[in-house]
Amino acid sequence: MLAIPDTTPGSEWLNVVLDMRYDAATGTLFTLDRMGGKVAEVDTLGTLVRTYGGGRGQGPMRCAT
Amino acid sequence: MTDYSYSRASVVFLDRGNTKVLVFPRRGSRVTQFPVPAAYRSIALAADETVLLVPGTGAHAVDVYSAAGDPVGGIGAFEELPVRCAPNEDCERTRRQCMGCVVRVLGDAVLVMNTELDLMTVFAGEGRPARSLDLRARLARLREWIATDEPLLARMQERADARSSGATVPVVLKSYFNNVHASPDGRLAFSVKPASPVLQSSGYQYSLLDVETLEVESVGFSDHSHGLRATGWQTVFGVQRGTYAIYRFQD
Numbered sequence: 001m002l003a004i005p006d007t008t009p010g011s012e013w014l015n016v017v018l019d020m021r022y023d024a025a026t027g028t029l030f031t032l033d034r035m036g037g038k039v040a041e042v043d044t045l046g047t048l049v050r051t052y053g054g055g056r057g058q059g060p061m062r063c064a065t
Numbered sequence: 066m067t068d069y070s071y072s073r074a075s076v077v078f079l080d081r082g083n084t085k086v087l088v089f090p091r092r093g094s095r096v097t098q099f100p101v102p103a104a105y106r107s108i109a110l111a112a113d114e115t116v117l118l119v120p121g122t123g124a125h126a127v128d129v130y131s132a133a134g135d136p137v138g139g140i141g142a143f144e145e146l147p148v149r150c151a152p153n154e155d156c157e158r159t160r161r162q163c164m165g166c167v168v169r170v171l172g173d174a175v176l177v178m179n180t181e182l183d184l185m186t187v188f189a190g191e192g193r194p195a196r197s198l199d200l201r202a203r204l205a206r207l208r209e210w211i212a213t214d215e216p217l218l219a220r221m222q223e224r225a226d227a228r229s230s231g232a233t234v235p236v237v238l239k240s241y242f243n244n245v246h247a248s249p250d251g252r253l254a255f256s257v258k259p260a261s262p263v264l265q266s267s268g269y270q271y272s273l274l275d276v277e278t279l280e281v282e283s284v285g286f287s288d289h290s291h292g293l294r295a296t297g298w299q300t301v302f303g304v305q306r307g308t309y310a311i312y313r314f315q316d
Binding site for chain 1: 071076087091248
């Protein structure tokens with residue numbers, strides 16, 4: 001399956017990912033960034049749903065400090 | 066390396082120091098965290114939101130915390146684990162730095178694996194005995210399968226030739242620490258990669274393991290090359306309805 005590249009402002013460059021998992025319940029993918037500090041949840045069209053952790057970059061979730 | 070897990074409601078992180086758990090709701094914005102008393106090795110989130118952590122030492126194979134961070138018990142005995150690693154020390158078996166054990170939830174079962182993902186213990190519910198699985202023979206079979214897959218070897222050889230003229234193609238498999246999880250059809254999905262320096266970044270072999278029958282099914286191979294990254298493409302993978310799909314995202 002080839003996803004349509006998403007270049008909308010809400011998207012972000014995944015870069016090299018350490019890990020990817022598929023959530024069958026929601027049909028979304030989780031990717032762990034190369035620093036191992038942030039997870040991006042994307043749908044199968046490549047659209048960013050939200051990010052978790054990282055404390056930087058785009059996404060609604062920031063690591064609490 | 067940070068480990069993480071997810072459930073229907075939350076995404077949890079084991080932080081870099083491995084002594085703190087961060088809990089992110091998948092809806093809403095209230096991030097919570099709680100400290101844990103040991104440097105845990107791996108994390109998994111059960112369907113009931115309890116947090117499962119592998120201590121790598123101590124009494125239990127898996128320590129269990131509530132979503133609020135209260136210790137609520139343990140699963141199995143540490144002594145039951147087939148491989149009791151000393152994380153961050155040179156592994157006696159692989160002669161390389163051990164990254165510790167991995168814990169994953171597969172349906173009602175809790176799996177604890179070594180870094181190589183070829184030895185594991187299945188804790189299949191309260192009151193049921195643990196079952197240890199030795200997958201080395203199965204993975205050796207997978208290795209043989211790859212070694213005789215001529216189209217795959219041809220592609221590997223083509224890539225190797227392009228990068229290093231005359232290079233041989235030893236196919237030695239290594240598991241990939243974080244890339245192991247439950248597939249939608251109830252099997253354990255994991256990736257292995259060639260360990261040859263020439264082929265280190267060339268690709269990943271994706272496999273599904275049935276922990277009941279111990280059958281390992283190879284379901285695909287994908288390129289993971291610097292060339293793709295250089296052109297602005299990143300190839301990643303996921304498991305969808307029991308089969309692997311290749312996804313591409315572009316900046």
